[in-house]
Amino acid sequence: MTVFLANILLGLAWMALTGSFSVGGLFTGLCFGLCVLWIGRQDQNSADYRRKLLAIAGFVIFFLRELVIANLRVAHDVLTPRHHMTPGIVAVPLDLESDPQITLLATLITLTPGTLSLSVSDDRRTLYVHAMYVDDPADLVREIKNGFERRVMEVFR
Structure with missing residues (x-):
């Protein structure tokens, strides 16, 4: 299957999954499909490809779990009379080296309720x-480091 055909199929699958049958939905699906194909482009039919897919799946599950826990903690604090x-x-x-890795880490931290990435040092060694x-x-x-950063490193390895 050519990359173009695979991208079209991924775009159509995105539209079907989201129920957004429009030009914008197709465009979004094609963009996500291109990202998926780019991630797996060099590792197809190899152990590295399967390892990367497992790392991405584990990463998504970890992030969703952290997102739910953080939402519950903030909601509890908002709904109780005493603030904690x-x-x-x-x-x-940071042990991350590239800008996309650091950007992903900072974005994930900001997306998690109760935390916000403020800045990265000029030498890109501190967030x-x-x-x-x-x-x-020290616990935070x-x-x-053991949660988000380690999993970002696994996905990009």
Whole structure:
């Protein structure tokens, strides 16, 4: 199957899954299809391809779990009379090397309720994160490094 045909099929599958049968839905599907094909372009029919697919699936599951937990924590804090917030800013040392990796990490942190990526140092070795719940800064840094950063590295490996 050619890459073009595969991309068309992925675009149509996207439209069917989202129920958006429009030019915009097809365009979005083609963009996502192109990204999927780009990720798997070099590793097709190999153990690396399967490993990458498993890493992406594990990453998505991990992120969704973290998203639900963070939403519940923030909702609980909003709905209870006593606030449990201990806000703070932490510096997370980065092991990631490329701009897309750092951007993905910063975006995922920002998408998770209760945390916000503020800035990356000029040398791209430190990410500054604001969090609503910083009981122990070292624990938050460890959670980010062992959770999000490790999984981003697995996806890009």
